Amino acid sequence: LAGCGGEQANDANNGQTPATAGDKLVFGSDTSYAPFEFSGADGKLTGFDVELIAAINEAVGTxxxxxxxxxxxxxxxLETASIDGAISAMTITEDRLKKVDFSMPYYLSGQSVAVQAKNETIKGFDDLEGKKIGVQTGTTGEIEANKVPNANIISYDTMDGGFMDLNNGAIDAIICDFPVVAYYINQGNDGIKIVGDMQTSEHYGIAVPKQKPEVLEAVNEGLRILKENGKYAELYKKWFGV
Ligand code: ARG
Incomplete structure (x- = not known):
């Protein structure tokens, strides 16, 4: 009940503790998506999304x-409420909003096209016609790839497979969230490059089952606090350097 378990309450929260305080909530995530969610050198999950959730836990006692x-x-x-939520660099889309609820937007992203660094023919989205394009299954990158005439779309369960195949030349390009490709290249993978402008503008949200408004409320309250108290900015700077 709201107001119970007040030991977790803090000032920024006006002393109100969310209904979900203390209960274990299980959130799903495809954890092969650096810098948002991935296994660090110590094997532990880390990344912007992972630390954002930890900060929400701290802020509102979830x-x-x-x-x-x-x-x-x-x-x-999420539709069957088999999980209590999902944080997975997931874009808020009209289609998904019919099936799940989303928190307030927490990250502005967009699709990018990447090719081998030595590729001089594909300079952007418009040059992809008839090409072999790698995407992650079920993503907005896949939706963009489907718009390319005569594309040969290769779908991967995780983006790791797409990066691998692009590196070894099995595919011509990938369409993937810009910050993920940029981070990958920054890690020393200079065999690939991003070409052209960002193809879309997308907001990530934390997804919650429609059956669990109390979880949505807690997550939004957490995000509000973190945006107010500077913790969100701190995490953003840590992971994206600005
Ligand atoms: N932003 C894209 C989407 O929502 C891709 C997200 C993929 N996330 C992941 N953790 N693999 O469709």
Whole structure:
């Protein structure tokens, strides 16, 4: 009940503790998506989304735990409330909003096209016609790839497969969230490059089952606090350097 378990309340929260305080909440995530969710050098989950959830837990006293999940399985699992939420660099789309609720937007992203660094013919989205394009199954990148005439679309369960195949030349390009490709290149993978402008503008949200408004409320309250108290800015700077 709202107001119970007040030991977690803090000032920024006006002393109100969300209904979900203390209960363990299980959130799904495809944890092969650096810098948002991935296994760090110590094998522990880390990334912007992972630290954002930890900060929300701290701010509002929720007990959210992240478990690894197939990306394409997240929305179906949310629809049946088999999980309490999902944080997975997931874009808020009209289509998904019919099936799940989303928190306030927490990250502005967009699709980018990447090719081998030595490729001199594909300079952007418009040059993809008839090409072999790698995407992650069930993503907005896949939706963009479907708009390309005569494309040979290769769908991967995780983006790792797409990066691998692009590196070894099995595919011509990938369409993937810009910050993910940029981070990958920054890690020393200079065999690939981003070409052209960002193809879309997309907002990530934390997804919650429509049956669990109390979880949505807690997550939004957490995001509000973190945006107010500077913690969100701190995490953003840590992971994206600005
Ligand atoms: N932003 C894209 C989407 O929502 C891709 C997200 C993929 N996330 C992941 N953790 N693999 O469709």
């Amino acid at each position: 007990n959210i735990e992240i478990i690894s999940y197939d990306f394409k399985g997240l929305v179906p699992a």
